[in-house]
Amino acid sequence: MISSFVRSVKQLGYFLYGYANGWRSARYSHVALARLQQQRFRRLKLRVLRHSPFYAALGDQPLQAFPVMDKAAFLANFNDINTCGLSLAACQAHALQAEQQRDFTPLLNGVAVGLSSGTSGRRGVFLTRPQEQAEWAGYIIAKNLPLTLRRQRVALLLRSNNALYEASDGILLSFRFFDLTLPVAEWQAQLAAFQPDIVIAPAQVLGVIAAAALNITPTKIISVAEVLEPDVRQRIEQQFSCRVNEIYQCTEGYLASTCRFGRLHLNEDIVIIEKHWTDKASGRFSPVITDLRRRTLPLVRFKLDDILQLDPSPCPCGSALTALKKIEGRCDDSLWFLTHSGHWQPVFPDVVRRAMMLCSEVVSDYRIQQHGSKLRVFLQTTQADIAQRSVEGALQDLAQSQQLTLPQLEFTLQITESLSEKCRRVACLHKPVLQPSEYRESTYD
Numbered sequence: 006m007i008s009s010f011v012r013s014v015k016q017l018g019y020f021l022y023g024y025a026n027g028w029r030s031a032r033y034s035h036v037a038l039a040r041l042q043q044q045r046f047r048r049l050k051l052r053v054l055r056h057s058p059f060y061a062a063l064g065d066q067p068l069q070a071f072p073v074m075d076k077a078a079f080l081a082n083f084n085d086i087n088t089c090g091l092s093l094a095a096c097q098a099h100a101l102q103a104e105q106q107r108d109f110t111p112l113l114n115g116v117a118v119g120l121s122s123g124t125s126g127r128r129g130v131f132l133t134r135p136q137e138q139a140e141w142a143g144y145i146i147a148k149n150l151p152l153t154l155r156r157q158r159v160a161l162l163l164r165s166n167n168a169l170y171e172a173s174d175g176i177l178l179s180f181r182f183f184d185l186t187l188p189v190a191e192w193q194a195q196l197a198a199f200q201p202d203i204v205i206a207p208a209q210v211l212g213v214i215a216a217a218a219l220n221i222t223p224t225k226i227i228s229v230a231e232v233l234e235p236d237v238r239q240r241i242e243q244q245f246s247c248r249v250n251e252i253y254q255c256t257e258g259y260l261a262s263t264c265r266f267g268r269l270h271l272n273e274d275i276v277i278i279e280k281h282w283t284d285k286a287s288g289r290f291s292p293v294i295t296d297l298r299r300r301t302l303p304l305v306r307f308k309l310d311d312i313l314q315l316d317p318s319p320c321p322c323g324s325a326l327t328a329l330k331k332i333e334g335r336c337d338d339s340l341w342f343l344t345h346s347g348h349w350q351p352v353f354p355d356v357v358r359r360a361m362m363l364c365s366e367v368v369s370d371y372r373i374q375q376h377g378s379k380l381r382v383f384l385q386t387t388q389a390d391i392a393q394r395s396v397e398g399a400l401q402d403l404a405q406s407q408q409l410t411l412p413q414l415e416f417t418l419q420i421t422e423s424l425s426e427k428c429r430r431v432a433c434l435h436k437p438v439l440q441p442s443e444y445r446e447s448t449y450d
């Protein structure tokens with residue numbers, strides 16, 4: 006009894022600490038932010054990394070001395086990176102069992118184990134202790150959810166339950182998780198009965214809610230986990246007469262959220278984000294993240310597969326946190342077109358999506374997948390001929406504008422996918438075979 010009370014008080018302490026951090030986040034000057042990052046990285050080395058067999062030998066060295074890790078390297082060294090002596094095999098078995106039983110509450114040696122929602126390759130494993138979750142929840146709430154005197158109902162329509170939010174269920178916010186693996190009609194009826202004030206869901210799911218014209222009146226809508234495309238955003242905002250905010254959060258961390266002026270800012274007070282440039286001229290980069298507050302499974306110079314685009318113009322909110330124009334999707338989702346000299350060249354997913362916005366209105370939805378030297382195009386339409394001609398025309402124009410040759414197209418007049426899978430309108434499933442000269446050199450900033 007006493008021990009559970011002490012635990013609750015401690016949890017509340019971590020939550021309030023996170024909340025205070027989130028509240029201060031946008032108020033640092035550039036100088037204060039740089040100093041804060043240095044102090045927090047130093048503290049991370051002293052308090053966390055020295056307990057990690059993988060990092061202990063690096064001692065107090067500067068960040069640049071630490072190796073950049075991709076997912077494969079990270080998983081290969083998982084047993085030595087984590088600070089609680091857990092093996093990858095044990096964690097994977099535990100997480101899979103939780104997913105199969107749809108029960109995410111059991112802990113493994115006091116640690117919550119989650120799987121990342123990878124769409125290809127091996128799924129990542131992530132570990133958090135309850136105190137990390139409480140701190141993280143406080144931070145997210147301070148940055149995104151308005152606290153009012155009336156208890157607000159928050160609907161979470163996520164692909165796997167997130168102990169993070171449930172950790173902060175309390176007097177001012179009431180969280181309810183809706184299981185997207187249930188039939189659509191079932192969770193929609195539950196959602197209508199819940200009458201949420203705040204809805205948090207992936208963009209694709211928000212689109213489905215808007216299209217179903219459910220009788221709900223949220224005052225805040227937050228899109229997570231997927232690229233929010235302009236047409237989807239517009240549809241949702243029209244349906245609910247309220248702005249859609251974005252949280253850029255993945256299993257690897259909480260990386261950015263929208264400010265009151267609707268711009269995305271990186272959370273550089275809790276994560277150091279180095280830029281691995283994919284196209285410096287247009288400001289496109291993949292983030293290499295160092296999480297300053299993770300204690301159970303440290304993430305140091307972890308390279309994500311996403312493409313972000315910088316927004317060089319200052320934001321009226323005055324925050325020193327870097328602003329983004331958008332999150333474009335995964336690097337792996339660039340399509341590959343041939344140059345006139347016969348080399349494959351990447352075309353960014355965002356550029357493809359913009360080209361597709363110019364298609365005829367009879368194309369109500371689409372998916373484009375690269376399979377080697379071919380593009381498979383899946384269409385939802387009632388007028389197949391017009392739709393196909395229009396898509397072919399849009400992609401031809403795109404290829405010509407970049408002086409490239411469009412790969413061969415194969416059309417399918419159907420889209421089949423489940424809401425419980427991550428939605429990618431543009432995806433590269435199999436890259437064409439590339440010459441070594443077609444890979445870009447890596448540069449960091």
Ligand SMILES: [Zn+2]
Pocket residue numbers: 264265266267268270320321322323324
């Ligand atoms: Zn701003």
